[in-house]
Amino acid sequence: MNNFQNGGSAAIVDRCRRLFDDLEFSEVREWKAAEKGRKVIGYMPVYVPREIIHAAGMLPVGILGGGDQLEVIQGDAYYQSYICRIPRSTIELGLTGRLDVLDGMLFPSICDVIRNLSGMWQLMFEDKYVRYFDVPQNYARDIGGSYYVNELKQLLSDLEKLSGKQISPDDLWKSIEVYNENRRAIQDLYHYRAKRPWKTPSPDVYLVIRAGMVLPVEEHTQLIRDYISAVEKEEQVMRDNCRVVVSGVFCEQPPLNLIRSIEMAGCYIVDDDFMLVTRWLLEDVPTSGDPLENLADGFLNHSNETSAKYVPVTSDKGQYLVEAVRKNQAEGVIFAAPSFCDPALLDRPMLQNCLAEENIPYTAFKYAENSGQMQPIREQAGTFADSIKLWSA
Amino acid sequence: MSQMTPPDAIKEDSMEKQKQMISANFHELAQAPQQGRKVVSTFVPGNINELLMCFDMARNLPEINALQNGMRKKTGRMIMEAERSGHSEDVCTYVKADLGMMAQGNIGPTGETLPKPDLLLLSYTGCFTFMKWFELVREQYDCETSMLHIPYQGDGTINENMRDYVVKQLREEVIPTLERVSGVKFDIDRLREYMRESAKSEEDLVWVLQTAKNRPSPIDAYFGGVYYIGPIFTAFRGTEDASEYYRTLRSEIAERLEKGEGPITPDGEMKDEKYRLVVEGPPNWTSFREFWKMFYEEGAVVVASTYTKVGGVYDFGFRHDPDHPLESMADYCLGCYTNLNLPSRAEMLSNYVEDYQADGLLINSIKSCNSFSAGQLLLLREVEKRTGKPGAFIETDLVDPRYFSGANVKNRLESYFQMINQKRGGGFSEGVAA
Ligand code: SF4
Ligand code: SF4
Numbered sequence: 001m002n003n004f005q006n007g008g009s010a011a012i013v014d015r016c017r018r019l020f021d022d023l024e025f026s027e028v029r030e031w032k033a034a035e036k037g038r039k040v041i042g043y044m045p046v047y048v049p050r051e052i053i054h055a056a057g058m059l060p061v062g063i064l065g066g067g068d069q070l071e072v073i074q075g076d077a078y079y080q081s082y083i084c085r086i087p088r089s090t091i092e093l094g095l096t097g098r099l100d101v102l103d104g105m106l107f108p109s110i111c112d113v114i115r116n117l118s119g120m121w122q123l124m125f126e127d128k129y130v131r132y133f134d135v136p137q138n139y140a141r142d143i144g145g146s147y148y149v150n151e152l153k154q155l156l157s158d159l160e161k162l163s164g165k166q167i168s169p170d171d172l173w174k175s176i177e178v179y180n181e182n183r184r185a186i187q188d189l190y191h192y193r194a195k196r197p198w199k200t201p202s203p204d205v206y207l208v209i210r211a212g213m214v215l216p217v218e219e220h221t222q223l224i225r226d227y228i229s230a231v232e233k234e235e236q237v238m239r240d241n242c243r244v245v246v247s248g249v250f251c252e253q254p255p256l257n258l259i260r261s262i263e264m265a266g267c268y269i270v271d272d273d274f275m276l277v278t279r280w281l282l283e284d285v286p287t288s289g290d291p292l293e294n295l296a297d298g299f300l301n302h303s304n305e306t307s308a309k310y311v312p313v314t315s316d317k318g319q320y321l322v323e324a325v326r327k328n329q330a331e332g333v334i335f336a337a338p339s340f341c342d343p344a345l346l347d348r349p350m351l352q353n354c355l356a357e358e359n360i361p362y363t364a365f366k367y368a369e370n371s372g373q374m375q376p377i378r379e380q381a382g383t384f385a386d387s388i389k390l391w392s393a
Numbered sequence: 394m395s396q397m398t399p400p401d402a403i404k405e406d407s408m409e410k411q412k413q414m415i416s417a418n419f420h421e422l423a424q425a426p427q428q429g430r431k432v433v434s435t436f437v438p439g440n441i442n443e444l445l446m447c448f449d450m451a452r453n454l455p456e457i458n459a460l461q462n463g464m465r466k467k468t469g470r471m472i473m474e475a476e477r478s479g480h481s482e483d484v485c486t487y488v489k490a491d492l493g494m495m496a497q498g499n500i501g502p503t504g505e506t507l508p509k510p511d512l513l514l515l516s517y518t519g520c521f522t523f524m525k526w527f528e529l530v531r532e533q534y535d536c537e538t539s540m541l542h543i544p545y546q547g548d549g550t551i552n553e554n555m556r557d558y559v560v561k562q563l564r565e566e567v568i569p570t571l572e573r574v575s576g577v578k579f580d581i582d583r584l585r586e587y588m589r590e591s592a593k594s595e596e597d598l599v600w601v602l603q604t605a606k607n608r609p610s611p612i613d614a615y616f617g618g619v620y621y622i623g624p625i626f627t628a629f630r631g632t633e634d635a636s637e638y639y640r641t642l643r644s645e646i647a648e649r650l651e652k653g654e655g656p657i658t659p660d661g662e663m664k665d666e667k668y669r670l671v672v673e674g675p676p677n678w679t680s681f682r683e684f685w686k687m688f689y690e691e692g693a694v695v696v697a698s699t700y701t702k703v704g705g706v707y708d709f710g711f712r713h714d715p716d717h718p719l720e721s722m723a724d725y726c727l728g729c730y731t732n733l734n735l736p737s738r739a740e741m742l743s744n745y746v747e748d749y750q751a752d753g754l755l756i757n758s759i760k761s762c763n764s765f766s767a768g769q770l771l772l773l774r775e776v777e778k779r780t781g782k783p784g785a786f787i788e789t790d791l792v793d794p795r796y797f798s799g800a801n802v803k804n805r806l807e808s809y810f811q812m813i814n815q816k817r818g819g820g821f822s823e824g825v826a827a
Contacts, residue, residue: 078770080788082483082760087767107547111521115545116768119735123775132547132734137517137524137540138562147544147558154554310515310524310540314531337481342763345481346488346525350532352479366483 009204009230012223016207019214020256023070023093028061028214029101039163041129042099043106044090044114045251046308047280048133049152049295054175054217055167056159061102062213062277065089068255068370078120084340085369086252087117094125104129104162106155110251110308111343129162131155137310139300148296156292172291180284182217185224187279190271192228194328197268198238199231203260209275239266242388243330246272247321247351250306252338254367261374262334266385270328273306280304307343318354325360331388334381335364361388405657407642411623414638416503418452418628423505425451431575434510434530438703439518439543439726443587443631443713444563448575452628453507455530459490461502463678463792471497472793485761486793488526495533510534512574514567516541519703519731520764539570543726549737551727559723585715587631588722592712594625597639599707601646605696606749609666611649613656615695616685619676626704631713658689667692668813671745673699673738673772674757674765677789680797684789687803691810696749699742702730731764739775746780752813753782755806760790783816785809 019027032038039058043050053060066072066089074095075088093099105128107118118132134151136144160167186209193200208227212220244267253274262269281298305311305320325333333355337344348364355362363384365377425432433445434453445452462468471493472486478496480489494500501507513536515527531538541562544555568579601621605614612618621642629635649656655663659682670688672695677684688695702708706728714721726732733741742754754776758766773784787805790796 078768080758080760080766080770083763083767109545112763113767115521115547116735116763118547119738120768120771122734122736123739123771132545134544134547136544136558137542138558138566140566143558143561143565144542146561147554150554307525308521310542311528312538312540314538317528317532340483342484342522343525345484346522346529348481349479350528353532366481 009227009234012227012230013204013207016211016223019211020067020207021069023066023098025061025098025101025214028059031059031216032101037163039103040101041104041106041159042102043133043277044086044108044110044117045275045277046108046110046306047135047277047303048106048108049155049299050217050277051172051175051179051285051295052152052156052159052167054178055171056156056163057165057171058103058159058163059216062275063090063093063099063105064210064213064253064275065369066093067253068257068372072370082340083113084252084338086338087113087120089369090117091120091124094121102128104131106131106133108133108308109135111341114251129158131158135299139312141297141300145296145300148299149292152292152295169291173287176285176291176294177287178217178221180287182212182221182224183279183281183284185221185228186212189224189228190279192231194270197241197243197270199234199236202263202269202272203256206256206259206274209278212278213275239268240389241266241268242332242385242392243268243270243328244384245270245321245324245328245330245333246274246336247333248335248337248341248344248348249274250276250308250344252341252369254336254338255369255371257374258336258367258371258377261378262381265378265381267334267381270330271324273304276304276306307347318351321351322354322358322360325355325358331392332361332363332384334384335362337364337366339366339368361391405645407638407645408620410634410638410641411620414624414629414634419501419503419505422451422453422508423501425508431511432508433512433514433571433574435514435516436518436523436527437626438520438729438731439516439541440627440630440704441514441516441541441563441567441722441726442628443584443591443718444568444571444722445514446587446631447579447583448571448577450512450571450575451508453510454627455491455526456487457627458494458501458507459487459792460678462490462494464681465502466679466794467502468493468679468792469794485522485526486791487761488522488529490792491526492529495530510536512536512570513538514541515539516543516726518543518726518729519545520762522764537570537574539567541567541726543732546727546732546734546737549734551724555727556720556723559726560719563719563722581718584718588713588715588718590633590636591625591631592714593636594630594639595705595707595712597636597643598622598625601639601643602697602701602708604646604650605694607650608669608750609653609655610669610694610696611646611654611656613658613663613689613695614701615672615676615698616658616681616688617656618695618698618701622701622704656689656694658685660686660689663689663692663694665692666694668810669694669696669749669751671695671697671742671749671751671754672757673742673754673769675700675703675759675762675791676757677759677797678792679794680799683799684797684802687806691806693806693810696751697745699730699738704729706730706733735768735772739772739779742772742776743779746776746782751782752816753777753780753809754784755809756784756786758786758788760788760796761793762791783809783812785812
């Protein structure tokens with residue numbers, strides 16, 4: 001395990017940046033090659049129970065598209081112009097052999113594009129394990145809960161078959177524990193950033209969390225801890241930025257430059273919905289009782305709200321965002337949604353209504369993972385920051 | 394997702410019957426509040442019409458309003474209205490047409506005001522957008538809500554866990570809510586009775602759709618097919634009216650078949666069948682007539698389509714089963730076309746091309762509808778590969794007139810027909826992809 005404390009936060013962020021830039025997934029390949037029989041399971045946004053993959057002795061790897069560095073040639077031939085970018089670049093990654101390291105792929109229940117991509121994967125990569133990971137939209141314990149527990153059992157037995165290894169309750173407990181630790185570390189980092197955003201630039205925080213998509217979880221937890229202690233020791237100039245929550249970035253990722261642009265335009269990001277898989281469960285999963293029941297209970301009763309989930313009570317809709325603003329003392333919300341993203345774009349007017357009722361300012365724009373022009377976004381975020389400062393003056 | 398007022402040129406008894414049924418339903422809806430009848434709003438795919446009828450509720454289906462408005466060329470303004478109030482240009486136009494209609498006073502397609510629902514029932518099959526649409530509509534009404542979540546056939550099958558989940562939702566949540574809202578006690582025998590009727594209609598519908606295996610086909614299974622699915626996909630499945638409609642339709646088509654006649658079009662019978670196509674994807678509603686004409690003018694008939702399966706796939710044997718009412722209702726919901734995974738869709742399409750002796754697959758890709766559209770270019774390749782028949786790809790939208798370019802569609806269709814000719818003449822073949 002690496003310890004970067006001596007090199008300061010810059011060295012840690014550098015390492016994360018290299019992982020981020022590496023579209024060949026070299027470290028994943030190294031992990032796999034280090035021991036015979038190791039297996040890797042890819043997953044897409046928005047949530048899969050990584051604990052089960054881990055308990056099977058496999059490495060879960062988050063596949064979040066190709067970003068702005070991947071030239072998409074073949075992937076475009078699979079999609080009409082009015083469909084978002086992430087499935088094209090993911091197909092490109094697949095067709096160019098970059099995902100060969102994966103033994104299987106999970107497609108979570110988030111939208112019809114990723115849902116259908118699961119079937120495309122079945123047709124295109126016939127030798128791989130592919131599963132559409134469905135989750136309940138009914139949160140009653142004996143209805144949605146029992147359905148979900150059975151889905152978890154199915155996943156577990158699939159992975160047992162794939163690995164040729166039985167997963168014991170003990171394996172699950174250990175995995176739940178390491179993911180609890182990871183979630184705690186990430187929560188700490190988010191809290192830290194909300195308190196002192198000038199010390200933890202958002203592009204850096206993004207990269208640190210993003211590293212968790214490819215690193216073994218234990219190593220990632222350590223990396224976050226190292227990053228927090230490194231930044232604690234470093235002095236940074238506090239700028240006169242306003243504080244914003246960024247919403248809508250839960251699937252296709254904006255270019256790193258876009259995150260940088262928001263900050264440079266005068267907005268500190270104090271909360272966001274990047275990589276929700278790492279923060280989907282809001283509390284520790286208890287480590288006694290029945291592990292699958294506990295994972296299900298976390299999903300049903302203690303999980304993040306996002307567009308991919310049904311909100312049963314009308315008045316609850318969007319309150320999580322109002323809460324995120326309050327809790328993090330944000331002054332406004334930036335809605336950033338991938339172009340053609342139905343879940344984010346259909347949710348947006350409802351969330352905006354909630355904010356309007358609470359007099360919380362917001363602004364909105366769209367992006368694509370390969371957006372190149374940041375000037376308009378910088379200007380929009382800058383105007384937004386100025387207007388917030390003006391109103392709060 | 395289906396059904397519309399039949400074009401005037403078609404004057405068969407079944408068409409007249411359907412026309413009356415549709416306008417009676419809109420009238421019933423408009424009158425419901427005065428008559429003390431409770432109203433439920435619900436979606437087409439995976440709808441649980443038989444169950445809703447057990448509670449004497451009037452049924453409102455927003456997709457039907459949107460497509461009926463589309464046919465009447467009213468949706469352009471409604472969509473603009475929704476976009477002005479902050480809805481993205483990128484999202485499903487059914488949703489925006491519905492919200493725009495509400496913003497403009499909720500006047501239904503026939504000019505009568507649609508009632509405020511007493512219950513919003515999200516029975517949600519095969520499309521995530523329904524969930525958002527439902528949440529958006531819910532914002533506007535202060536009424537009871539209930540949701541029926543239908544899991545996706547990710548591995549191409551329906552398993553016990555999925556079925557149990559749906560049945561439990563019906564038993565423990567949906568039915569109690571319906572009882573509470575309607576004040577009517579649930580009677581399972583009544584449900585069985587409606588299901589018996591459903592199965593009769595289903596039998597007749599399948600018979601009608603399969604007549605397209607003949608040459609010439611006596612029906613057009615897409616442009617004509619959308620009429621045929623009207624009653625069964627919507628507020629009429631399980632009614633005696635629907636059974637009568639399908640009985641009449643069946644005897645009309647049997648007669649056409651016997652006489653060796655081609656399908657009826659708005660300009661009369663299509664006489665010379667030159668091309669037989671399988672079509673995937675919903676039609677365009679705003680220029681429906683113009684679109685249809687591009688086919689029958691060239692002698693092209695659609696012999697099978699997937700759109701006529703969005704409200705239920707019946708041609709592989711499924712029927713509503715009065716002996717297992719809730720389980721078969723679950724299977725119905727789980728089995729609707731857009732709830733099938735891509736490999737199942739590829740297989741179904743390839744089989745259609747073979748079984749209906751089609752010249753190839755045409756995909757009408759709908760901008761609005763990721764549920765249908767995401768992955769269609771792969772489907773095209775797969776079906777071409779498996780059948781050796783050329784395919785073609787066109788792009789339109791359901792109810793947004795801005796996305797229907799008649800000239801482009803016509804051009805592409807013409808080159809497709811040429812390609813089929815070349816293929817027949819032994820020439821080369823290659824897909825016409827967008
Ligand atoms: S970006 Fe949006 S529409 Fe595209 S795959 Fe992700 S959730 Fe679906
Ligand atoms: S996305 Fe497609 S299936 Fe879903 S509501 Fe819109 S048109 Fe219907």
